[in-house]
Amino acid sequence: xxxxxxxxxxxxxxxxxxxxxxxxxxxxxxxxxxxxxxxxxxxxxxxxxxxxxxxxxxxxxxxxxxxxxxxxxxxxxxxxxxxxxxxxxxxxxxxxxxxxxxxxxxxxxxxxxxxxxxxxxxxxxxxxxxxxxxxxxxxxxxxxxxxxxxxxxxxxxxxxxxxxxxxxxxxxxxxxxxxxxxxxxxxxxxxxxxxxxxxxxxxxxxxxxxxxxxxxxxxxxxxxxxxxxxxxxxxxxxxxxxxxxxxxxxxxxxxxxxxxxxxxxxxxxxxxxxxxxxxxxxxxxxxxxxxxxxxxxxxxxxxxxxxxxxxxxxxxxxxxxxxxxxxxxxxxxxxxxxxxxxxxxxxxxxxxxxxxxxxxxxxxxxxxxxxxxxxxxxxxxxxxxxxx
Amino acid sequence: xxxxxxxxxxxxxxxxxxxxxxxxxxxxxxxxxxxxxxxxxxxxxxxxxxxxxxxxxxxxxxxxxxxxxxxxxxxxxxxxxxxxxxxxxxxxxxxxxxxxxxxxxxxxxxxxxxxxxxxxxxxxxxxxxxxxxxxxxxxxxxxxxxxxxxxxxxxxxxxxxxxxxxxxxxxxxxxxxxxxxxxxxxxxxxxxxxxxxxxxxxxxxxxxxxxxxxxxxxxxxxxxxxxxxxxxxxxxxxxxxxxxxxxxxxxxxxxxxxxxxxxxxxxxxxxxxxxxxxxxxxxxxxxxxxxxxxxxxxxxxxxxxxxxxxxxxxxxxxxxxxxxxxxxxxxxxxxxxxxxxxxxxxxxxxxxxxxxxxxxxxxxxxxxxxxxxxxxxxxxxxxxxxxxxxxxxxxxxxxxxxxxxxxxxxxxxxxxxxxxxxxxxxxxxxxxxxxxxxxxxxxxxxxxxxxxxxxxxxxxxx
Numbered sequence: 001x002x003x004x005x006x007x008x009x010x011x012x013x014x015x016x017x018x019x020x021x022x023x024x025x026x027x028x029x030x031x032x033x034x035x036x037x038x039x040x041x042x043x044x045x046x047x048x049x050x051x052x053x054x055x056x057x058x059x060x061x062x063x064x065x066x067x068x069x070x071x072x073x074x075x076x077x078x079x080x081x082x083x084x085x086x087x088x089x090x091x092x093x094x095x096x097x098x099x100x101x102x103x104x105x106x107x108x109x110x111x112x113x114x115x116x117x118x119x120x121x122x123x124x125x126x127x128x129x130x131x132x133x134x135x136x137x138x139x140x141x142x143x144x145x146x147x148x149x150x151x152x153x154x155x156x157x158x159x160x161x162x163x164x165x166x167x168x169x170x171x172x173x174x175x176x177x178x179x180x181x182x183x184x185x186x187x188x189x190x191x192x193x194x195x196x197x198x199x200x201x202x203x204x205x206x207x208x209x210x211x212x213x214x215x216x217x218x219x220x221x222x223x224x225x226x227x228x229x230x231x232x233x234x235x236x237x238x239x240x241x242x243x244x245x246x247x248x249x250x251x252x253x254x255x256x257x258x259x260x261x262x263x264x265x266x267x268x269x270x271x272x273x274x275x276x277x278x279x280x281x282x283x284x285x286x287x288x289x290x291x292x293x294x295x296x297x298x299x300x301x302x303x304x305x306x307x308x309x310x311x312x313x314x315x316x317x318x319x320x321x322x323x324x325x326x327x328x329x330x331x332x333x334x335x336x337x338x339x340x341x342x343x344x345x346x347x348x349x350x351x352x353x354x355x356x357x358x359x360x361x362x363x364x365x366x367x368x369x370x371x372x373x374x375x376x377x378x379x380x381x382x383x384x385x386x387x388x
Numbered sequence: 389x390x391x392x393x394x395x396x397x398x399x400x401x402x403x404x405x406x407x408x409x410x411x412x413x414x415x416x417x418x419x420x421x422x423x424x425x426x427x428x429x430x431x432x433x434x435x436x437x438x439x440x441x442x443x444x445x446x447x448x449x450x451x452x453x454x455x456x457x458x459x460x461x462x463x464x465x466x467x468x469x470x471x472x473x474x475x476x477x478x479x480x481x482x483x484x485x486x487x488x489x490x491x492x493x494x495x496x497x498x499x500x501x502x503x504x505x506x507x508x509x510x511x512x513x514x515x516x517x518x519x520x521x522x523x524x525x526x527x528x529x530x531x532x533x534x535x536x537x538x539x540x541x542x543x544x545x546x547x548x549x550x551x552x553x554x555x556x557x558x559x560x561x562x563x564x565x566x567x568x569x570x571x572x573x574x575x576x577x578x579x580x581x582x583x584x585x586x587x588x589x590x591x592x593x594x595x596x597x598x599x600x601x602x603x604x605x606x607x608x609x610x611x612x613x614x615x616x617x618x619x620x621x622x623x624x625x626x627x628x629x630x631x632x633x634x635x636x637x638x639x640x641x642x643x644x645x646x647x648x649x650x651x652x653x654x655x656x657x658x659x660x661x662x663x664x665x666x667x668x669x670x671x672x673x674x675x676x677x678x679x680x681x682x683x684x685x686x687x688x689x690x691x692x693x694x695x696x697x698x699x700x701x702x703x704x705x706x707x708x709x710x711x712x713x714x715x716x717x718x719x720x721x722x723x724x725x726x727x728x729x730x731x732x733x734x735x736x737x738x739x740x741x742x743x744x745x746x747x748x749x750x751x752x753x754x755x756x757x758x759x760x761x762x763x764x765x766x767x768x769x770x771x772x773x774x775x776x777x778x779x780x781x782x783x784x785x786x787x788x789x790x791x792x793x794x795x796x797x798x799x800x801x802x803x804x805x806x807x808x809x810x811x812x813x814x815x816x817x818x819x820x821x822x823x824x825x826x827x828x829x830x831x832x833x834x835x836x837x838x839x840x841x842x843x844x845x846x847x848x849x850x
Contacts, residue, residue, distance in 0.1 A: 011563040221787045226787035
């Protein structure tokens, strides 16, 4: 006799069938993404190429990628009238870094730039990247190891032989919060670069990002916002006003990060601590025979302080003596950026908090000049990069 | 594990498929394993606390059934003391130390997930056995009663006569139950993700520092919090009830359109019903309920609601929230006793909502001082003049406000629809293409309007 609490198999089949019918179109829409180019549903290339959940390669982006398309928005503008469209080219190498391997066939790097999103530079086209600019100025290969910190770089077995020069680039705002140097190297980054599994993992990551859903959500928000502005506030522009985390400058079109405007400059104790950490990395690299330079990117709100309506932040000037005591080589761009901005140079993109092409070019020319001149106080030239 | 996590999106289909595929003998083991995994996904160490309390109450109930007279009272008090001791140690120790100025070091222990809920469920069972109910002799079944994963961390607080009886004679999972369960879960997810989580930033912004925003912002933040907590907790309850129903089990109804209540007494018959009925049956009635002199009846109400407030959190703000409701109910009873005529329903419903919403100020504020600042600023505000500045102060896009208001309207519309045939019955009567179009639109609306940032449910903190 049948147990009254046992499940009817026809009920089970019926339930499974109806669940498949309900979920099917949504699953197909998610899988349909795979038939489309990776940037089919986005305004920003960086969203399309950044690995989110599956990161089986060392870099942050999908490996072996080449994309050329208009990129609509900087991080501060969102879908607003202040967003600017510009053509960008994105190339990534087989390790998932934003680096064109064709630009350095011998893989013979004279320098590595290690650091944050100022190097990753999502709104810049490939030729305007700091690494590309420095390579051009030096006439040598430069590798962009970003967006990662020094701990990650030093633990990467692919860089067991460090290049002759390592430049650590961070935003000025990060000076007071640099990560603690790790005595024991952190786990090595994944190095799964075989093409077939990498392609399968990219496909999985793309599905898990739900790009169509995110794009539809963003479009719905954008259109609702526009209708709200028009109906409630009487604003008739074709785009919408700045996002919550950005603030317009005095000219009404240059945006600043609300977080940066609210930040309090680090005190002397924090600067001394930052110098101590940088000193540890500098000595670690010296032990490997590499030269270490710290290059903080001056804050947009400090360089354009009049537009931002605030006093300049002198953190980078105050940092110099602390670094000198630790023997850390330092490139302070603040005076040069301040003077260039006063002459009207556009060092930053109006809709982004990172430096723009002009800022990158000025900084990398200055860095190249420093490298060509040798260490301050010495007459030595940078060593020729080792041949592999 | 959070219901609104990717983890749960994998957990639930696996557990449901297993439950439907396995035979009746294997199913309880499967559910128990799923419940252990569900709880351990948060912090495995707290399984020890949960397991210890299960063993204490299981053996206390068996011992109660074997004895007569004074030892039974002693056994009951041992069980009460151990359950309340665990709750006191994890939840109230630091509050008592700070409030009473005791010279004890604060413990700083994190509250085990759902401790307030499962201790009350266990305690209710032991009291039922003390009152004459047959104890559960199967330890696995009793453990599953306490640990049943859909309601383990935030209720509904089940009674032995409800869930335990079903576990003793497991229902056969049926297609109609599964469909109903999935419908309840879908609405629960919509409430949580598209309504509660959309409203949350407004309340958070207003209450982060009540001194820094104007009275209109505090009023908007408070009204939005009223709907946030409803959508959040009712959403959680519906997901729990729906998940259980999809497996064939029926859990207690926890909410019934509470913001359409026409009095405070009516509100408490509709809001967190499993907790308010627990307090009624295991505290209010034993204190004498309403079968005592009138002044005692009022005192009983105040005691029950103050303790109910304290159950929600170890803070004077929660006690004040409980007393606010207790005093409101006392006033209602006194008015009824004095024969004060009740205004029409269309007046009583908004009045009740206003009173309940004012009570949420205590519930949401970080301190009593903050709560009084909110009352003071709202009372002095020129609301219409301050509203534009208030909306700017939230620093959120206008689209967020539109979505939040749409979510509130949808919540109220569905609650209102319950009074007739109900939305589900109306949809069920549609021809198949229209019905399926509705289902697809509902899923699309959930996906498009939901916030998928895994914001925890408010009641998980209790």
